[in-house]
């Protein structure tokens with residue numbers, strides 16, 4: 299009795315992994331790095347996942363064709379995939395939901411301005427950012443412009459080595475006396491997040507040699523856009539264009555054990571859940587659902603978000619059941635809200651509570667509740683569900699740790715967990731811890747990424 303270990307300690311993944319597992323973790327991270335280097339918006343994630351799913355034999359959900367491996371996109375910004383299980387839907391399903399949007403600078407509906415011989419695109423930032431982090435970086439432009447005719451123009455500029463990039467300028471230190479004395483939250487104004495995009499004017503008109511440069515650069519930009527894409531200024535009104543950090547994600551650290559890259563919150567979970575979903579096999583016990591939603595970073599509002607009726611519609615259509623029958627199924631279902639947590643940063647210990655803060659390298663993070671001040675606004679997982687996951691993770695040798703989002707009353711945040719819980723589905727937050735979350739270059743840990751994948755795989759396998 300006395301020999302039984304009574305204390306609990308988190309474990310460092312490198313102390314537990316075999317050499318083969320360490321190799322597998324590094325291999326898994328390479329595929330992930332390619333994914334986040336290529337996919338920088340929710341729409342691009344939908345296209346990428348759908349293409350990969352089709353390669354694996356998935357087809358679009360339709361009334362006429364019965365298939366066991368299906369997907370359905372919600373518009374072009376969210377996606378659900380399912381593999382029909384051995385048991386009927388009324389026995390419950392297994393759902394992993396992640397979000398595929400990330401903080402960025404969205405273009406305003408009328409973005410193009412011309413000032414002092416330079417042309418800029420005005421932006422409205424999307425999601426929770428520290429604005430000062432987004433200046434003086436090479437940025438690329440991603441998105442779509444939909445013409446009045448309905449024709450969709452897809453745009454990606456600034457990712458290839460030979461393509462130009464955009465940037466938001468900042469004041470030089472020599473003249474920043476007033477700016478430096480401002481609070482960090484006010485040092486860079488939202489209305490100053492303008493993307494520098496051009497400086498070449500159209501030629502002066504004959505006989506108007508005295509003409510100023512005013513609007514001639516804008517005119518030149520419009521001509522360029524028209525020649526390249528067939529886009530006029532008015533077309534930018536029906537567009538979703540965003541500036542994001544340009545270039546690929548990189549291996550980080552002399553030992554290459556970490557990843558530095560944009561949009562890891564939460565495409566790291568989208569990737570890990572999708573790979574686990576595929577790997578869990580074609581005949582799961584329970585129907586497996588892999589759901590990727592948009593708009594989490596702005597409060598999960600809107601039709602492509604976790605609050606839309608898309609999941610119920612998808613499941614009803616998949617199983618050919620009514621809303622009432624679905625409600626009976628959901629009460630027996632389990633869900634993981636797959637999202638990242640904030641890792642303890644040794645340079646900023648004061649915002650975390652040492653015993654409960656997740657560390658990089660100690661496995662995927664099980665976050666029983668999020669929210670702020672008194673668990674407000676969080677969806678807390680019940681003790682029974684957490685116990686079930688402890689059993690499951692032990693069975694599948696998953697390395698995991700507990701997590702909280704910061705010290706009490708130091709701030710906080712939420713995930714989509716509460717929107718699943720609202721549908722009466724047992725839900726818990728699981729995902730890796732990141733450093734520099736919501737910055738242009740977030741940091742993840744290869745061991746944690748692999749543990750997250752293993753946790754999701756265990757969840758689908760049961």
Ligand code: MN
Nearest residue numbers: 563564637638
């Ligand atoms: Mn997130």
Ligand code: MN
Nearest residue numbers: 563564595736
């Ligand atoms: Mn986030």
